[in-house]
Amino acid sequence: MFAKSRKATFVCRVLISDLANLPFVSGQYFVKWKLKGATANRGVTQRETVRMHSVVWNFPLVLEPTLTVGKDGILLPCELQLTVKQEVNSGKSSEDIGSITINLAEFARSNEVNRRTLLQESKVNSVLRVVISMSFLKGDSQFSLPPITNRHSISIDNIRGVLGEPPASDSPPSRVAHTADAHPSAFGILDTPSGEDPSTDFLDQIFSHAGSADRGGGGGGPFASPASPQNPVKGLASAQGAKVAYR
Numbered sequence: 001m002f003a004k005s006r007k008a009t010f011v012c013r014v015l016i017s018d019l020a021n022l023p024f025v026s027g028q029y030f031v032k033w034k035l036k037g038a039t040a041n042r043g044v045t046q047r048e049t050v051r052m053h054s055v056v057w058n059f060p061l062v063l064e065p066t067l068t069v070g071k072d073g074i075l076l077p078c079e080l081q082l083t084v085k086q087e088v089n090s091g092k093s094s095e096d097i098g099s100i101t102i103n104l105a106e107f108a109r110s111n112e113v114n115r116r117t118l119l120q121e122s123k124v125n126s127v128l129r130v131v132i133s134m135s136f137l138k139g140d141s142q143f144s145l146p147p148i149t150n151r152h153s154i155s156i157d158n159i160r161g162v163l164g165e166p167p168a169s170d171s172p173p174s175r176v177a178h179t180a181d182a183h184p185s186a187f188g189i190l191d192t193p194s195g196e197d198p199s200t201d202f203l204d205q206i207f208s209h210a211g212s213a214d215r216g217g218g219g220g221g222p223f224a225s226p227a228s229p230q231n232p233v234k235g236l237a238s239a240q241g242a243k244v245a246y247r
Contacts, residue, residue, distance in 0.1 A: 006069035008139040012104055015131040016059040019084060020116075022050055022097075022126045028087040029055045029097070031128075035065060036079040047087065067105055069143045075105035077146070084119060084128060098122025105146050107134045 016031050028047045035041035045059040068076045083099040098119025107113060116129045 006140040006143075007066050008069055008075065008108075008141065008143055009064055009066045009137045010104075010108060011135050011137050012061075012063045012065055012107075013133040014061040014063065014080065016045055016057050016061070016082065017129040017131060018054055018056040018058070020054050020127045020129065021124075022053045022055060023124050024050055024086075025053065026050060028091065030085055030087075030094075031057060031059070032083045032085055033061065034081045035063060036081060041065075064137065065104055066139070067108070069140050072144075073142065074144045074146050075108055078104040080104055082128065082130070084126070096121075097124065098126065098128075100128055102130070102132070103146070104132075104134065106148055107132045108143070108145055109136060110134050 016033070019029065022029075027050055029050060030047045031045045033043060033045075041063060043061075045057045048055050048057055063080075065078050067078045070076050080102045081099060082102070084097040085094040086097050087094050098121055100117045100120060102115070102117075111133055113132045114129065115132060116127050119126050119128060
């Protein structure tokens with residue numbers, strides 16, 4: 001007889017926040033999302049217009065992914081794919097701008113992680129921001145998180161160098177985040193736990209043209225207060241099986 005697979009189910013909240021550093025000044029954009037391995041868990045955000053080289057969706061998802069615990073006790077990959085698309089031909093069709101893939105297993109039991117990721121398979125250096133919160137719901141609670149692979153430390157001075165600004169000479173470089181799938185022309189992915197990293201203000205200055213509404217300026221993060229006008233995660237019901245919450 002074969003051993004029964006160990007499973008762990010989580011409540012995963014994902015906020016598809018905004019796209020920054022878009023080189024276009026017009027057009028309608030949306031994000032197509034898909035939870036790989038779960039045929040019913042897919043959908044799209046609303047269409048939004050680019051403003052000041054940024055697009056803001058603040059589109060919330062609530063998922064209940066079931067992850068498999070490997071023989072070594074480590075969660076196996078569970079990938080959420082996000083593809084940014086632009087409407088063309090007066091909305092009759094669309095074309096891909098770029099995509100990112102998030103391994104949710106890395107965020108199990110994480111509390112509001114801000115993730116900025118450079119679009120992959122893209123001709124532009126645009127950065128997609130998502131906020132991820134994930135909590136254990138049921139199943140096997142004895143598991144370990146997978147190691148974060150292909151990531152490299154990035155400092156504020158590295159970012160200033162990309163922006164053409166001189167490094168700060170009075171203080172040593174400080175580690176602000178990690179990069180994944182390093183891109184030769186920009187700084188990849190920035191993971192910032194909400195309210196913990198002192199470099200967040202500097203990073204927000206870089207992407208400030210995305211607008212203050214996407215940062216939930218009232219404190220507590222985008223998942224904190226459903227009644228708050230700054231909180232885009234409003235009126236959600238947990239996804240059950242193939243059911244997914246839409247705004």
